[in-house]
Amino acid sequence: MGFQKERKLESGRKVHLAAELGLDPKQVAVWFQNRRARHKNKQVEEAYAELKSAHDAVGLQKCLLESQVLNLKEQLFEAKEEKRKLSLGINGGASGLSNVTAAGGGSSSPSSSFSVVGDLGLEGVEGDFMYAHQQEHDFNKYMMDWANSYGV
């Protein structure tokens, strides 16, 4: 029967089809009803499968992003450690960085581009990093002053 062409059945068409097939018109009507129901079920199943695959893809992307975040946290931690070691070395070598800082006379706080750290749940790390950054800034200023005072 021509379900693909006509999803719904006009009564004239129904009677004609019934006569053609030697069936009761009621049977033809029921057949079309059932075909429509099956077609609808199939469409729902297809839509579900499509949504499911989209959902799976998003889940996979989430995993990838989480692993990237872990990686970045690790890198940040290592960078922080390196800064800390450097600043300790500097403190040990030059006698008293606090004096240097005082001589520097309060430096301007550099704007940080690490605000994303807070978004990654790394509260506290940003403060440490700013501290190390400040020390480096003070050290550079101290060296410049020293060079100028000795005409280097």
Next chain:
DNA sequence: TTGTGTTTTACGACCTC
């Protein structure tokens, strides 16, 4: 052969135009 799952047919209740 039989138990089980799937598909098809038919019906009643209810809804919409």
Next chain:
DNA sequence: GAGGTCGTAAAACACAA
């Protein structure tokens, strides 16, 4: 009132054990 959807029962069919 005709014809639609929805839910469901029963028959028909397919198939593994």
